[in-house]
Amino acid sequence: MALMIYSLALILLSGCFAPLLPPLNGFASEFMIYMSVFSDKNPDTIGTAILILAVVAGLAMIGGLAIACFTKAFGACFLGEPRTKCSQQSHEVPLGMRLSMVTLAISCVLLGLLAPYVLRLESSAIRNLAGCDPLEVGSAITLGCGLLSKFVMVSVLFLVIVIGLAVLRKKLISQRSVTTTVTWGCGYAKPDPRMQYTASSFAQPLVYLFKLLLRTHSRFHPPQGIFPEHADFNSHTEDLCQKNIYHTIFQGIVRTTSKLQWFQSGLLQLYVLYIALILLILLIWNNL
Amino acid sequence: MIIASLFNLILALVAAPLLAGIINKTKACFAGRSGPSVWQNYYDLFKLFRKGLLYSQTTTLVFRIAPLISLACVLVAAALMPLGHANSLIHFPGDFIVFAYFLGLMRFFTVSGALDTGSSFEGMGASREVTFSALAEPAFFICLGVLAVQTGHYSLSGLFQEMSTELWSQLGPAIVISGVAIFIILLAENCRIPVDDPNTHLELTMIHEVMVLDNSGPDLGFILYASALKMWLYGSLLIGILIPVSDVHPLLNTLISTAALLVIAILVGLVESCMARLKLLHVPQLLLGATALAILALVFALR
Numbered sequence: 001m002a003l004m005i006y007s008l009a010l011i012l013l014s015g016c017f018a019p020l021l022p023p024l025n026g027f028a029s030e031f032m033i034y035m036s037v038f039s040d041k042n043p044d045t046i047g048t049a050i051l052i053l054a055v056v057a058g059l060a061m062i063g064g065l066a067i068a069c070f071t072k073a074f075g076a077c078f079l080g081e082p083r084t085k086c087s088q089q090s091h092e093v094p095l096g097m098r099l100s101m102v103t104l105a106i107s108c109v110l111l112g113l114l115a116p117y118v119l120r121l122e123s124s125a126i127r128n129l130a131g132c133d134p135l136e137v138g139s140a141i142t143l144g145c146g147l148l149s150k151f152v153m154v155s156v157l158f159l160v161i162v163i164g165l166a167v168l169r170k171k172l173i174s175q176r177s178v179t180t181t182v183t184w185g186c187g188y189a190k191p192d193p194r195m196q197y198t199a200s201s202f203a204q205p206l207v208y209l210f211k212l213l214l215r216t217h218s219r220f221h222p223p224q225g226i227f228p229e230h231a232d233f234n235s236h237t238e239d240l241c242q243k244n245i246y247h248t249i250f251q252g253i254v255r256t257t258s259k260l261q262w263f264q265s266g267l268l269q270l271y272v273l274y275i276a277l278i279l280l281i282l283l284i285w286n287n288l
Numbered sequence: 289m290i291i292a293s294l295f296n297l298i299l300a301l302v303a304a305p306l307l308a309g310i311i312n313k314t315k316a317c318f319a320g321r322s323g324p325s326v327w328q329n330y331y332d333l334f335k336l337f338r339k340g341l342l343y344s345q346t347t348t349l350v351f352r353i354a355p356l357i358s359l360a361c362v363l364v365a366a367a368l369m370p371l372g373h374a375n376s377l378i379h380f381p382g383d384f385i386v387f388a389y390f391l392g393l394m395r396f397f398t399v400s401g402a403l404d405t406g407s408s409f410e411g412m413g414a415s416r417e418v419t420f421s422a423l424a425e426p427a428f429f430i431c432l433g434v435l436a437v438q439t440g441h442y443s444l445s446g447l448f449q450e451m452s453t454e455l456w457s458q459l460g461p462a463i464v465i466s467g468v469a470i471f472i473i474l475l476a477e478n479c480r481i482p483v484d485d486p487n488t489h490l491e492l493t494m495i496h497e498v499m500v501l502d503n504s505g506p507d508l509g510f511i512l513y514a515s516a517l518k519m520w521l522y523g524s525l526l527i528g529i530l531i532p533v534s535d536v537h538p539l540l541n542t543l544i545s546t547a548a549l550l551v552i553a554i555l556v557g558l559v560e561s562c563m564a565r566l567k568l569l570h571v572p573q574l575l576l577g578a579t580a581l582a583i584l585a586l587v588f589a590l591r
Contacts, residue, residue, distance in 0.1 A: 008348060015400070021393045022386065030389075035382045038433065038442055049590055052437060053430060053583065060388075060429035064422025067392060071399040071418055080406030081346055150380035154364060157378070158390070161360040165510070169356060172506045176340035183344040183405045184502055197403070197411020205419040209572055 004092050006102070008078055013105045015074045019066030023155030025111035031151055032119075032144055034059065039143075068206055076199035083193050113155060116148040200235055207237055214240065289375060292538035296371040299542065301363075304520040305329035305513065307553040311480075314557025329516060336509035344502050346406040354401030355503060355510040361394035362514040362521070369521045370445040372545035373533050381442035384432050387521075388425070391477075394514070395421055402499035413498035416568065420483065420495070423575035424476050430582035431466040435529065438462070438589050448528035456532055462589040465581050467530045472578040474522040474556075476571075478515065481560040483571050493565070523549045 013024075020026035037055045082088040092098070111118055123141045130137045185191045200207075207214055218235035309326035316323020325331075343351070368387045370376035376383070399417055402410040436442050438459060439450040456463060476483040479496035488494060500511050527548040533541055566574060 005349065008350070012350060012400070016393065016396060019392070019396065020389075021396060022389050027389055031382060031385055034385050035442070038382070038436060046590060049437075049586060052433060053586055056429045056433045057426040057579075060425040061422065063389070063392060064418070064425040067396050067399070068418035068422055071396060071403065071414065074400060075403030075411075075414070079348070079350060079400065079404040147380060147382055150378070150383075151386060154368070154378060154386055154390075157367065158360055158364045161363050162356060165356045165360055169506055169510070172337055173341055176338075176505065178341045178343070180343045180345045183346050183407045185407065186409065193406070195408050196406050197408045197415065202403075202411060202415045205415055205568075206422070209419070209423075 004078075004090065006092060006098050010098075010101045010105050011074055011078055013108065015070045017108050018070050019063060021067075022151070023112050023158055024108050025115065026108075028112055028115035028148060028151060030059065030063075031147070035144070035147055065206070068203070072199050072202045075197075075202065080196050081193035083196065083198075113152055115152060116145040119145050119148060200237075203237075289538075290377075292374045292542070293370070293377045295538075296374055296542055296545075297366060297377050299546065300366050300369075300371065300517065300520050300524070303546070304516040305333060307519050307523065307549065308516055310550060310553040311557040311560065314554050315561050318557070318561035329512070333509050333513055336512070337506050339505040341505040341507060344405050344407075347404050347502070350397075351401045351404040351502075352507075354397040354404075355507040355514075357397045358394045359510040359514040361390045361397075362517045365390050365521055366517055368444065369524050370448055370528060371524050372528065372531070372541040373449045373451075373535075374538055374541055375445040379443045379445040381446075383443045383445075384436070384447075385429075387444070388428060391518070392421075392425075394518075398496075398499055398511075401503075405502045407502065409492070409498050410501055412492070413495050416495045417499060420476055420571055420575060423572055424473050424578065427469050427575065427578040427582045428473050430579065431469050431529075431585060434462065434582070434586045434589050435459075435466060444525075444528065449534065451529060451532045452534045453532050459589055462585040463529060465585040465588065467526060469578045469581040469585065470522075470526050470529065472574060472581075474519075474526060474552075475559065476575060476578075477522060478519045480556055482563055482566040482574065485565045488565075493568075520549065523552045526552060 017024045017026050020030040034056065037052055076083075082090070119141060123138070126141060127134050127137050182191065207216055214237050216235050216237040218233065220233045221231055223231035306326060306329070309324075309329050312328070313323050313326050365387050367377045368379070368383045368390075370379065395417065399414040402414040432447075435447055439447055439455065441447045441450050451463070475481070479486055484495040484497075485493065486497060488497075496515070500508065503511055524545070527545055531544065531548055533544055536544070
């Protein structure tokens, strides 16, 4: 596990990108959404106020939940002790696979740091898509670029501070000992990877809060008797969208199309007949 | 003006650990103890910076960089947060969004660092941290969004400067309610009672303290300093909204604001002395309460 430094660094970066955290490109876009909501000219009507409230509270909540989600995924897959036999044997992927991911990661960083420039590059596309006064769009883009350049300034400051602190820390520990030991386990003598927090226990408080919506199934066989031999617990939260939306739609499509199955017999002669029939219909259509 | 901003930033960097000292002193006075000195945090920090490091063999790069990145995030946030009506060092429309998201980045790294140790205690704390902060975030954004939209200033500096007595007469209820909501967020984000108890060292009940159990030496120093600074920043946010100081001498502004920050520290101490930590299952109710207050502030602010 410790050898997979490239994968670890890449997934860490993507973990910051996905919840739209600074200083990467995701945040630059989200920042623009926030500012466009706030720049509404007449925020006094109740309609716009509710809209602003919904967008801002929604984005903030999504941001918070996304951090929860990606720390869970990142933590359960990449951090701590390997939890299964398979993950003990994990190893770094070949150079080609790493290279493509590194390219994407570098683009994320660059798109974040060059955000004002990128927005300016897109200005003609935005002008065409916006469908309003080009002059107004132009001034909005200038405003956006101004805001983004300030954000880039903050990001650069952040990177400088990180480097500064890294140097300081190196200096602080240069004369001191750096030792390794086991993770502190409250005095427990035989820690085991299975005792680690799992992804489902990590998510439990949030899942509990949304239990009305998520409907987690759990199965619990408590230990019984004085010398219990067996006990187990497992919980499963189904993907709501997959179950209720995609599954329903695709099942519907499958049901409808299966009724047309007699049409597809697999006999070439019949297919030629279909073509001939269609041609005939089209010819008649044309002469009507 | 820039000298005033720089001075306020340096003041924040120097005086931030004092707030926790004052909170502890208040609690000690309330309990009839003499308590540790208000400078205790400084002694702790100096001690930690002179120590060596102890790492768990489970940890990776993530655990090592997490304290660094956390402190860097708070330092950037400090550059964005004004004190009173003086401008912050960096200010632009929407800076409060950048402020909140850098603190989000800090949370991401603290939580990842905690999960990196493979300790179930730390996993527990990390899990609570992401849950509670996801609930606190909407309240923060609604409060600041309401005030920003009503005043027409989208930077923290502009917003704080707008807080005059006239605005209080127009938007008084909305400002007070936002203040209460932000005070709740301050308590939650800084791991104070009633959300978290910084004094217990019982792993099963802690949130923030338990996430940094395996950190030591300068790394732990960075984390403690970062949380002290975070407290100062949230305090500054609260007084910036609540105190209508406008057009006074920069030095007087700094003095008034610092005094107000100390009052907030005493207030936090009083809250901690008067009540116990909530049951963990009730914390979401408190945070949703803060969100409800924020929405109420929006209703009052509608004209």
